[in-house]
Amino acid sequence: MARTYGPIFKFKLGSKLHIVISTPELAKEVVRDQDETFSNRDQTVAALVVSNGGQDIAFSNNNPNWRKLRKIFAYEMLSNKNLEASRFYRIEEVRKTVKNVFEKIGTNVNIRQIVFATETRVLTRTIWESKGVKDENLGDEIDMVSSNIFNLLGQGNMSDFFPILAPFDLQRIARDMKKQRDKLDQLFTRIIEDRIESNLKKSKDEVSQEGKKDFLQVLLDYKDEKEATPLSMTQMKALLLDILLGGTETTASTIEWVMSNIMQNPNIMKRVQKELVEIVGTNNMVEESHLSKLQYLDATVKETLRLYPISPLLLPRSPSKTSVVGGYTIPKGCTISVNVWAIQRDPRNWDDPLEFNPERFLTNKCDYKGRNLLFFPFGSGRRLCPGLPLAEKMLMFIMASLLHSFDWSLPKGEKLDFAQEFHVAMKKRNPLIAIPSQRLPDVSLYM
Ligand code: HEM
Numbered sequence: 051m052a053r054t055y056g057p058i059f060k061f062k063l064g065s066k067l068h069i070v071i072s073t074p075e076l077a078k079e080v081v082r083d084q085d086e087t088f089s090n091r092d093q094t095v096a097a098l099v100v101s102n103g104g105q106d107i108a109f110s111n112n113n114p115n116w117r118k119l120r121k122i123f124a125y126e127m128l129s130n131k132n133l134e135a136s137r138f139y140r141i142e143e144v145r146k147t148v149k150n151v152f153e154k155i156g157t158n159v160n161i162r163q164i165v166f167a168t169e170t171r172v173l174t175r176t177i178w179e180s181k182g183v184k185d186e187n188l189g190d191e192i193d194m195v196s197s198n199i200f201n202l203l204g205q206g207n208m209s210d211f212f213p214i215l216a217p218f219d220l221q222r223i224a225r226d227m228k229k230q231r232d233k234l235d236q237l238f239t240r241i242i243e244d245r246i247e248s249n250l251k252k253s254k255d256e257v258s259q260e261g262k263k264d265f266l267q268v269l270l271d272y273k274d275e276k277e278a279t280p281l282s283m284t285q286m287k288a289l290l291l292d293i294l295l296g297g298t299e300t301t302a303s304t305i306e307w308v309m310s311n312i313m314q315n316p317n318i319m320k321r322v323q324k325e326l327v328e329i330v331g332t333n334n335m336v337e338e339s340h341l342s343k344l345q346y347l348d349a350t351v352k353e354t355l356r357l358y359p360i361s362p363l364l365l366p367r368s369p370s371k372t373s374v375v376g377g378y379t380i381p382k383g384c385t386i387s388v389n390v391w392a393i394q395r396d397p398r399n400w401d402d403p404l405e406f407n408p409e410r411f412l413t414n415k416c417d418y419k420g421r422n423l424l425f426f427p428f429g430s431g432r433r434l435c436p437g438l439p440l441a442e443k444m445l446m447f448i449m450a451s452l453l454h455s456f457d458w459s460l461p462k463g464e465k466l467d468f469a470q471e472f473h474v475a476m477k478k479r480n481p482l483i484a485i486p487s488q489r490l491p492d493v494s495l496y497m
Contacts, residue, residue, distance in 0.1 A: 058376050064211025067384040070363070071375065072392040074399065074423035079375045080367070080388060081420070081431035086112070087373050089432045092366035092385040095209045095216055096202050099227040106288035107436065108296060108365060119289050120436055122281075126268045127176065127293075128439045137338060139175040143168055144447055145335065148455050151486050152496040158461055161309050161482045165448055166193050166302035172444065173297050177290065178241050179264030188237075195233050196295050202227045204473025234294070238287045245270065297437050299475055300360045301444050306482050307358040308351055308449055311406050313458060313484065314466050318408060322347050323489075326454040332490055336450040338443065344450055349411035351445050352425070355418075357406065359427035360475050362391030367433065390426055391476075399424045418442060455496065456486035 057073040071077060080088045089112040091097070093104055101109040107123065110116035126132065147168045151159060167189035174188065207223045209216035219225055245266055269289070272281040312319045325346045330336050364387065372382045380386065395403045400410070416422050418438055420430025428435040435441065452458075460466065461483060469479040490496070 058378060063206065064208070065213070066211050067381065069375075069380060069384055069386045070389055071386070072389040072396075074393055076376045077388050077390075077393065077423045077426075077430070080386065081423070081429070081433075084369075084373055084375070085431040087369050087371055088367045088386060090368045090370050092368045094203070095207055095219075096205070096223050096227050099224050100199055100203070100231050100291070102231070102284050102288050105282075105285050106292045108292050111368075112370070112432065115285065118279075118281075119285065122269070122272060123289065123293070124436050127265045128436065130439075132265075133439060133443070136176045136179075139179070140172050140338065140443065140447060143171040143175065144451050146171070147448070148335070148451055149496055151452070151456060152488070155456075155486055155488055157485065158483045159486055161452075161484060162302045162306040162478070163193070163481070165305045166298050168448060169298045169301045169444060170294070173294060176265060177293065178245065178266040191237075192234075192294060192298065195230050196299050198230045199227065199295060200299060200473050200475055202230065231291070234291050235287055238290050241266070242270075242283070242286065293437070296435075297440065299477075300437075301441060301448075303360055303475060303477050304351075304355060304358070304445060305448055305452075306478055308354040308445070309452070309458070309484065310466055310468065310478065310482050311354050311357075312350060312453070313460065313482075314468075315406060318350060318406075319453070319458075322350060322453055326450060330450070330454055333492060333495075335495055336447065336454050338447060341443065341446045341450065344446065345412065346408065347446065347450055347453075349408035351449060352411040352416065352418075353406060353408040355427040356394045356400070356425055357404075358470075358476065359390050359394060361427075361429075362472065362476050363387035363389055364429045365433070365474070390429075393423070394425060394427070455489055457489050458484045458486055461485060 055070075058069065058071045058076055060067060060069045062068070071080060091104070091109050091111060093109055093111070097109040098104055104110045105115065107116060107119045110119070147164055151164065170189040170192050202223055205221070205223055208220050209218075209224065216224075249270070269281060269286050273283070273286060274280065312322060325344055326336070329340050329343045366385045366387045368385055369380055369382055373380050393399060397403050416425045418426075418428045420426040420428060420434050423430065428438050428441070464483070466482075467478075467480055470476055471479045488496075
């Protein structure tokens with residue numbers, strides 16, 4: 051579309067005006083020069099239902115509630131100190147995945163599914179730590195709800211195009227979304243109530259000593275805050291929902307794309323595994339301390355996110371006042387999408403843009419922080435993905451562990467396919483199924 055209609059184009063769906071921009075220069079005007087004006091979200095009916103009226107981070111407008119939740123999430127869950135404190139869960143859960151895959155050696159493994167389950171376990175343990183999640187099916191349950199929610203978020207909705215029709219909910223999108231949201235809401239209610247009840251049985255000192263270990267207790271402390279505006283139960287649940295939805299599908303689908311690309315390019319696979327042997331050694335499992343040294347793997351993950359950004363249009367924004375971008379008037383309240391997919395594949399920005407070539411990220415030292423508007427798969431500016439510090443660790447840790455511990459091949463007669471499907475996130479249309487074989491000589495490493 052960007053190639054046909056140019057760097058900035060508009061279209062109307064019903065009464066709703068959409069504008070798509072597709073160059074780094076225009077992206078700069080939106081996410082940097084006028085970031086404040088463009089940091090409201092496009093609040094569709096589905097987004098408002100799932101976020102309980104925009105009380106979360108992802109679908110809230112730029113307001114004090116949004117700033118407060120982002121701050122709590124960034125400083126209390128994902129600061130360097132807190133990420134270090136939750137390192138043990140990541141190690142344990144990634145090891146558990148390696149063990150599970152080891153038990154499936156020689157058989158078909160659905161890559162996205164195992165990563166989704168790993169990420170769910172890491173997130174839930176980081177949030178409501180101590181007791182862990184006893185329910186082994188929780189990953190599958192969240193996977194199903196999350197996939198339904200993404201589908202509903204991505205559907206064109208007459209209620210958005212003609213707001214006058216919204217009360218009739220003609221496509222039943224609001225009704226179906228509420229059902230999905232309520233499933234997660236019930237899970238969160240159970241976990242929060244259990245924690246409040248168990249806190250009541252303890253002295254204040256015991257609670258503050260034990261409770262500080264996990265994010266749920268931090269949230270409960272904010273809820274009981276006396277001076278400032280306390281966090282409401284609805285806000286707490288909306289934040290938990292964002293973390294689970296924002297953290298699982300993104301990581302699982304990205305790893306599925308990385309793995310597909312590596313399997314498509316045996317030379318790249320060899321080079322990644324050679325690097326792993328040099329840095330980790332064949333008598334060791336991958337540790338987080340190895341990750342920063344795995345430069346070629348890092349470049350391979352980046353190259354994947356260049357060609358297959360999980361949110362090709364980021365999450366759409368909406369200007370809080372009428373403004374001008376690229377010389378065009380952008381009316382207040384319209385929907386504006388930044389086409390990171392087109393920018394990251396544009397031959398004006400990248401040599402041989404469609405070639406999968408990790409090498410380019412060895413020389414071009416881009417990071418994910420959205421400062422370079424030729425490469426920003428995690429967004430940029432005020433709305434930059436707040437999960438980035440965890441996402442980066444998990445992408446590298448899981449990829450390194452899967453490739454160091456196993457060799458991978460396709461089932462007999464199967465070919466890799468790269469068909470995509472786009473709702474809010476861009477996913478592989480058909481799952482990657484691969485067969486693992488043992489790579490490390492010492493079987494006890496897998497146990
Ligand atoms: C491969 C992993 C991931 C990718 C590629 C990714 C990408 C993105 C993108 C593109 C956005 C929208 C940015 C914008 O609108 O400018 C976003 C927002 C967000 N992400 Fe991520 N993300 C990932 C992992 C995570 C994780 C692990 C979490 C949480 C644990 C998370 C939580 C969020 C939240 C809460 C938002 C909304 C931020 C806001 O609207 O202010 N993400 N992410």
